[in-house]
Amino acid sequence: MSPGHDFARPSLGVQLTGDGAQVAVYSENADAVHVCVIGDDGSETRTELDRRTGHIFHGFVTGMRPGTRYGLRVRGPWDPASGLRFDDGKLLLDPYATATVDAEDGTILGVVTDPGSFDWGGDQPPRTPLAETVVYELHVKGFTKLMPGVPEQLRGTYAGLAQPAAIDYLRELGVTAVELMPVHRFVQDGHLLDKGLRNYWGYNSLAFLAPHPEYAAAADPLEQVNEFKGMVAALHAAGIEVILDVVYNHTAEGNDQGPILSLKGIDNPSYYRLVDDSPEHYFDTTGTGNSLNVGHPAALALIMDSLRYWVTEMHVDGFRFDLATTLTRQGGDPDVHSAFLALIHQDPTLAPIKMIAEPWDTAGYQVGGFPADWSEWNGRFRDDVRDFWRGAPGMLGTFAQRVLGSPDVYESSRRSPLSSVNFVTAHDGFTLADLTSYSEKHNEANGEGGADGESDNRSANYGAEGPTDDVEINRLRARQRKNLLATLLLSAGVPMLLGGDERARTQGGNNNAYCQDNEISWFDWEHGDDELTALVRALLKLRREEPALRPDWYRGAPGTGPRTVDLRRADGRRFTNSDWHRPEHRAIQFVLGHQGHATFALLMNAAENGVEFALPYQQRRVWRLELTSDDRLDVDTARKLTLAPRSFALLRSTR
Template sequence: MPADQRPRFGGLVSEGGIRFAAWSQAARRLWVSIFDDQGNREIERLELQPEGDGVHALFVAGLGPGIRYGFRADGDYAPDRGLWFDPEKLLTDPYALEIDRPYAYDWRLTRRRGEGLDTAPLMPKAVAAALPKPVPAVPPLFQPGGLIYEVPVRAFTMLHPDIPEKLRGTVAALAHPVVIEHLKKLGVSAVELMPVTASIDERHLPPLGLRNAWGYNPVTFMALDPRLAPGGIMELRNTVAALRQAGIGVILDLVFNHTGESDRLGPTLSLRGFDNQAYYRHTPDGRLVNDTGTGNTVACDHPITGEMVLDTLRHFVRDAGVDGFRFDLAPILGRVEGTFDAEAPLLKTMGQDALLADRVLIAEPWDIGPDGYQLGNFPPPFLEWNDKYRDDVRRFWRGDAGVVGALATRLAGSSDVFATNGQSASRAVNFIAAHDGMTLADIVRYERKHNEANGEQNRDGHNDNLSWNNGVEGDADKPAVAMARLNDQHALLATLFASRGTIMLTAGDEFGRSQKGNNNAYAQDNQITWLDWAGRDQGLERYTALLSTLRRAVPALSDARFLTGQPPADSDMPDVAWLTETGSPLDQHSWQDPLRHRLVMILGGATDDERRLAVLVNGDRRACMFTLPQREGFFWEPAIETAEAADIERPVSGRTVIFMIERAAARAGTREKRNGGR
């Protein structure tokens, strides 16, 4: 598709009027309803004309930008056969670029046909928009190996004291200088915005006095949520531009796997009312497929649905200038007739499209459907969330036996997962904590989840969090307990920043945010998820910034190529050496020792002048002396100045990661003798 070519569906504004176009193979009649300027009163209902191949359209002269509208469809009503046509249901345009108010769940939206209820008063109205000129085409700022910063847009700034109240919780707040300063201090390569498109609460939340705080329950795919982006696409565009000027890219987290219409008891809002059988996957006997756990599954292998997904991606690239996308429950985008296929037409087109081919594409490579775990199976250039990394790192620092080999594999880029089909570089997005699950601080504080506030008697959320409480009983306010938990956070963060390939940090984990053990806080739009900027641990934040500075200064850390133990083509030095704490190579017995919790990783050619970086990992609770191999003319010194690293002749305390870098002896002066190569 040429860069200036627009979608063929939606409310398409032109000089003389608006062309309204929608698709339905099964509907007999479609109408567009035109509303007043407040979107409250239907002033005209016009029937669209069939144009063949399921296209229904009508050009209405004299209408301009700002018109509020919705669609209606009629046809057979037989829910047992997947047919839900009901002209009393006002339907949001699947191609709406703007809506005039947020969605609000109301049980009346689920009423059956013939009950005499027009849902127009309950529904937002689409707003016909004249789009700006496309953003100039420029390559993405983000490159594999960088730091992704996952941001829940509303929770991120709701409590930020330096952001004006009217901006808090919005996309525009991300362009505020204090936010940009924080992101630059952390060395963020790209922010990954959790869903900002318009979503609706799940039906069980309003009676509990809760609302969806994450946004993973969309209705349509293009319109931004007015609560998050009251300025619409221009608000997102301006924020992207401000972040780009600061050297920070923007990745959008998008949900194409399901919609908020849920199961057969859910509301009819858009796709269900247009053509339920086409837009959603069904079993042979007409039941909705539920590979998402939300009640429905979008049929991404249907050509018209695939077209809509691609049009959505092009819209956000062309009209907002984003760097790329993260796809929630991504196997659904690659399912063809229910089976995942890495060569699925939709996935292939994303990699070949003129607007999308150079964008960042990140898959969450699992869902709950049959054969739903597809880690490592997405085609290049897709990056993939690496839950094996998350789990193995947590197991190691929890103190599980026999995990040191798995830790080394994860540090080296997870070649066991991604070195397929001759690939030489990792496509992993390594993370220890994400929005879904415990925060990094809670991993070291709670052995068990505490989701009581979610109203489901603590039954929701994962039970196995691979978390711990340091084995310390008693008052959490005791200094020893607090110090143990802080040390573990340091160790987890250091491990993340020492890992090959792309890494991801969830906003607030750099300063110790807690959700009080809630590992499924999607329904907590309150202080449980809102970042506490006033109470943040600024010491931990400074340590995270130091780790990021080191990672950017040492190319060997962010290089996505797999570590092999052999010299790369441009060097005589092995890319990695794995050693015991005594400086001897790890042999087969050492790798398989279930009690081993110590490891030294020495990266060769860590800097442009062929110096090495040593990562000393002491996962044992006991202190230990580490010995590093010496090269003539070089000497080891701390790469990050901490109290422990500055006196490396002393034993390295338990549950610690230390970074040491080689310096030329001529520059090291008297410190060479003092440190003695340790």
């Protein structure tokens, strides 16, 4: 049959029907596309997609059914100088594959799945409001790999995360959402394998619609998809949302020296952004060798189809977009009106879904630059809170902005504090325990001579590098960890807790453990700081129960009612403009109220000496201590208290 032109755009990927499947592949520049079904014995049966609608090759492939393994061979010119890298000698992965398997020769094949094979029962997304959301960033494998209570054969898997031991821990801690580090099918890096290391973080995606098979307990690719769905259903039943950390900014195919695995061999110039005057090279703002061509409809369609698939078929609740700024670069510069952002904004399937941007890439920092219905990882919160508590001078005013939800970043564009995803630590960098134990990174295990990882960590060891038996150093480190977590969980915005920080998890000073698929990265459940864990549970319980501690807005518009926050100096007086930048001023109190509910006083002292605080006074008001990092604090409920060096206290008013 000769190629024809249909009016309807075929759905890309594999659509089961009758005794086979309709298969459609986008390629603007190819001459022919063949679907290659791979038999159990390794044999290959080719079917040419003999119809063409626009730039979509499509046709019927007999005998395809759930479990069928397949790949694509795409014929066209091999002309790298023009950006064309067709080679039908290579078996390529369908970018719309919903499951994958590795062939014996290392080729990654797609596997046909059956969307109707999983019974979701009464699954309902929690739809937790942003104002009540607490995000817990975790790695599917690392969280349960050593977890007691999870059957050994399920540890480190989707099924392991669905186990009662894992879910009960999350629920008792008080988080409302897990943010899973990349679970799209990714590829191991050859240079890491050569050194005996592995890509642990997974920011090397290849298939945007398929779960990574190494995190599944099931060997069968169809069961792997259902295992992921079962994990989502189990978390939902516990009231916990599932947010995916997604990597759409680049793929594992790298630069012009990288492998041809999928998009590069299907339609390189449509899916990747090439250098205008040198199309054999790739435009790269990701640091990985390539950037997806988000100015092209095919690349945008792949992203949007992937997002909708994970929402409708896999029931996830949100996305955190790695290096999201790259996705807004249509013509080179970031654009808040880019097609990527516009498509998401108008899509009804994605309207109720949480969208979180990592608002930077290797060429730009865009905190505050995303639309109003997005939240953003707020790197300024991380940096300024670290600086304040380690004693950097002149930080008080900036620190107050962070606690208030960063109005200096968001208020001018009429965005609320819920635009800010606050974090002190994340997967990339020191853990909280290491942030307070090391002044320098210690990445020797990565095999890069210590050249990798961030050097400006705004960390401190407080007198000894790494573990120490010094009692006073350890007491100070413990206080600082409590101070940082209290700041995170009592600030306006959406808090994100790095998994394990509540237990003082350490990576031994490694601040770039992307290649450490071992005990350096896995959660150590035998050792942990129970006192710190108890504090986090108490903080989250208070945040959940008290509206004053999780406001949508800290600053009320004129005429909207009483002030919800009052900032005071330690002596109880209001700040003057000259106070904020004085290097000696390192103490502050926030009086947090909500009409009809309790009022709280949050006292913070980052000075190296004790500071006397004059408590806010109203007739018949009595202050009662709720939580503190000062284990020797004596509260004078009448008017004053002295807070130890580098410590916080949270007090509740009673009448």
